[in-house]
Amino acid sequence: MITRIVKLKGFNNIIAGRDLSNIFKDGHVYSVTEIMGEIMIKDLGEHALINNYESHTFTQIMTDGSYCMTKEEKQRQLDAESQK
Numbered sequence: 001m002i003t004r005i006v007k008l009k010g011f012n013n014i015i016a017g018r019d020l021s022n023i024f025k026d027g028h029v030y031s032v033t034e035i036m037g038e039i040m041i042k043d044l045g046e047h048a049l050i051n052n053y054e055s056h057t058f059t060q061i062m063t064d065g066s067y068c069m070t071k072e073e074k075q076r077q078l079d080a081e082s083q084k
Helices: 058-064 071-082
Strands: 003-007 015-019 028-035 038-046
Touching (some): 038 071
Antiparallel strands (some): 028 038
């Protein structure tokens, strides 16, 4: 088993991958940083669409962008938009 990710050339900086080793938690957002040449991955928590993404197609989810946000980040965004 293996987990790999790829950043395809010409696809607007989208990263895709497969977690066949099952090292990532389902429905979670991760941050990736580079420190002195080492790649660090941190679990940020559940993604914003954890409760309703099943009703969308994969393409809808990928183009929306909310899947990269945690529940808390999405709620802060919605609160800020409602105050405008």
